[in-house]
Amino acid sequence: LESWVLREVNLTVVEMGPRMVPRMLGEKAGGLLQSWCEAKGVTVHTNTQVKAIESTPDELQVVLENGETCPADVVIVSTGVKPRLHYLEGCDIDIDQGIVVDVHMQTNQPDVYAAGDCAQGLDFSTGKTAVHAVQPTATEHGRIAAANMVGNNNLPYKGSLNMNILDTLGLVTCSFGAWEGVAGGDSAEMYNPDNHQYVNLQFKDDVLVGANSVGYHEHLGVLRGLIETQIPLGEWKDRLKDSPVNLVDAYQGVNQAALQNG
Ligand SMILES: Cc1cc2nc3c(=O)[nH]c(=O)nc-3n(C[C@H](O)[C@H](O)[C@H](O)COP(=O)(O)OP(=O)(O)OC[C@H]3O[C@@H](n4cnc5c(N)ncnc54)[C@H](O)[C@@H]3O)c2cc1C
Incomplete structure (x- = not known):
């Protein structure tokens, strides 16, 4: 574009x-x-x-x-990604959206593992399996699969956090985890259309489970950290609901509290 x-x-x-x-x-x-x-x-x-x-x-x-x-003059068709798995036809390997793997990245066949875009592995947010088709998931898949292949198949995978960060003509948009929210959850929002800025945080109880953002990319590592560690936000949840961009303070606050509480 x-x-x-x-x-x-x-x-x-x-x-x-x-x-x-x-x-x-x-x-x-x-x-x-x-x-x-x-x-x-x-x-x-x-x-x-x-x-x-x-x-x-x-x-x-x-x-x-x-x-x-x-x-x-030119048409570019860009309608999603799907693994090409025809080479597995006739093999007894379970295939759904991709090659289905368990928490060790092992297929239904012992000694056959799959990782990356071709694999339908555990999703951190949903507990179900999915094809993410992004590089961080492929890297994590590869590490877990390799460790289990050379070890005793005893390294379980916590699941990949689905995340996408897109720079479109200078506007950065992001999604993390359960950005559409979860049943029984609630959310916080900052919407500033004049500046093309938006932050939406999704909570399950006092844990951050997902986020969408536009025009805000200063602290995406913090956002990811809060979601992946599933650290209880306590009083910081209400503060984030008042000001969803207050992420660094929330990250430091909850981690300091966790250290103090041992
Ligand atoms: C245009 C584009 C932009 C992208 N941008 C991003 C991005 O910004 N951020 C992000 O996180 N991800 C992005 N991705 C996705 C990212 O590239 C993939 O998720 C990642 O490369 C997957 O790694 P992989 O090792 O599973 O597969 P691949 O990197 O695709 O490697 C698979 C390799 O296997 C080879 N192969 C295929 N079939 C066979 C066979 N039968 N025998 C032997 N070899 C075979 C292929 O030639 C290929 O080299 C992008 C992808 C594309 C196409």
Whole structure:
């Protein structure tokens, strides 16, 4: 996207979901990203499916479900990732969205392990298995699988925290863990559309379980740390509800309290 905008091409994004990047951003965050892109001259269609791509001798025609047609010189199709596992056809290896592995990254076959984008491993937030298809998950998968392959298969995996950090034309958007919230949980929000800034924190009791942010990337390590350690926030939860960007103070506060309490 960035390189096309820098080349000042007439650029259109077509998204069938209700907002941009719907798998990592909620409604407000996706809306901010869209208005940011539009302000940079990008045309954005959401809730719109591409029905066909037709070619004429001179150009391509992208036919949208609303009947509109976008003429184009170049069309980039970017509709998600899926492991190619055809080479395992005929093998007795369990496959769902990816190769299903247990907490040791072992498949249903002893001595066969899977890791990375091809593997459907434990998700830290949901306790279920998922294909994350991001580099941090692949790295963690690889470390656990390797340790279990050369050891006694006794290193369990706590699960990967699903996280995505995206820089779109200079606007950084992030999602961590259960950013859509959990049943019975509550949330805190800072929304400043004029500055394209948004922070949404999701809690389960007094534990931070997920977050979405736009235009805020100073303390993402702190955010990740609070979620991954599942440290009880105590009084800091209410302070975060008053000011969701108060993350560093919360991180230091809860960790100091934990040290003092032994
Ligand atoms: C354009 C793009 C941008 C990305 N940006 C980010 C990002 O910003 N942040 C992030 O966290 N992640 C990003 N990712 C995802 C990240 O690259 C992957 O999650 C990560 O590389 C997965 O590591 P892996 O080892 O599982 O697979 P890969 O890195 O894909 O390595 C698998 C290797 O196996 C080889 N291979 C495949 N089939 C066979 C076979 N049958 N026999 C032998 N070899 C085989 C492939 O050629 C490949 O070299 C991006 C991916 C893409 C495509």
